[in-house]
Amino acid sequence: QSVLTQPPSVSGTPGQRVTISCTGTSSNIGAGYDVQWYQQLPGTAPKLFMHGNRYRASGVPDRISGSKSGTSASLVITGLQTEDEADYYCQSFDTSLGGVIFGGGTKLTVL
Amino acid sequence: QITLKESGPTLVKPTQTLTLTCTFSGFSLNTTGVTVGWIRQPPGKALEWLALLYWDDDKRYRPSLESRLTLAKDTSKNQVVLTMTDMDPVDTASYYCAYRPSSAFDHWGQGVLVTVSS
Numbered sequence: 001q002s003v004l005t006q007p008p009s010v011s012g013t014p015g016q017r018v019t020i021s022c023t024g025t026s027s028n029i030g031a032g033y034d035v036q037w038y039q040q041l042p043g044t045a046p047k048l049f050m051h052g053n054r055y056r057a058s059g060v061p062d063r064i065s066g067s068k069s070g071t072s073a074s075l076v077i078t079g080l081q082t083e084d085e086a087d088y089y090c091q092s093f094d095t096s097l098g099g100v101i102f103g104g105g106t107k108l109t110v111l
Numbered sequence: 112q113i114t115l116k117e118s119g120p121t122l123v124k125p126t127q128t129l130t131l132t133c134t135f136s137g138f139s140l141n142t143t144g145v146t147v148g149w150i151r152q153p154p155g156k157a158l159e160w161l162a163l164l165y166w167d168d169d170k171r172y173r174p175s176l177e178s179r180l181t182l183a184k185d186t187s188k189n190q191v192v193l194t195m196t197d198m199d200p201v202d203t204a205s206y207y208c209a210y211r212p213s214s215a216f217d218h219w220g221q222g223v224l225v226t227v228s229s
Contacts, residue, residue: 002157045222048216051213052215089158091215091216101160102158
């Protein structure tokens with residue numbers, strides 16, 4: 001069981017808006033640690049997608065945004081496209097664990 | 112240009128020790144703030160952080176695996192070596208090393224799939 005909780009799956013049709021949530025606790029996200037998001041396409045290594053809660057990695061379009069509030073973070077994708085179909089993982093740091101933590105991952109399906 | 116590449120055996124037997132090498136270029140582990148991490152992913156499952164090696168040679172390990180993990184660096188060869196003892200079939204996974212200049216893993220290696228089977 002992952003320290004950060006994500007929905008296992010989300011879906012939407014092209015053009016729609018989807019949100020992927022990442023819920024932590026007071027020892028990680030709530031303690032002020034940044035949240036990162038990684039995109040993983042099938043059969044490939046994860047790739048940094050969003051860092052510092054809301055900063056897009058190189059090449060990520062501005063229809064994608066990130067935010068953090070309290071003990072949670074969110075990744076919002078607007079104008080959904082087929083190329084967005086992938087697994088998404090959130091990541092932060094945990095003071096109790098003394099190390100890096102990942103969410104369980106969310107599979108985004110574009111219907 | 113930053114690159115990382117993992118190398119090591121793709122098949123190990125239960126109870127054996129796994130040694131993986133991460134060879135990198137485009138950055139120095141002597142640079143303040145830089146870390147290299149190891150992350151694994153069992154087939155069809157989520158990412159799991161294993162270990163971090165800091166520029167000052169500080170090391171952090173996943174608590175549940177700490178007794179089995181060891182990190183070492185060879186700065187002259189730009190390599191970080193991860194050793195995991197007492198391998199078990201549940202350790203079957205793709206193992207990745209990644210460059211972490213701050214809080215994010217900016218660049219990842221392609222990964223190596225390690226299968227534990229007799």
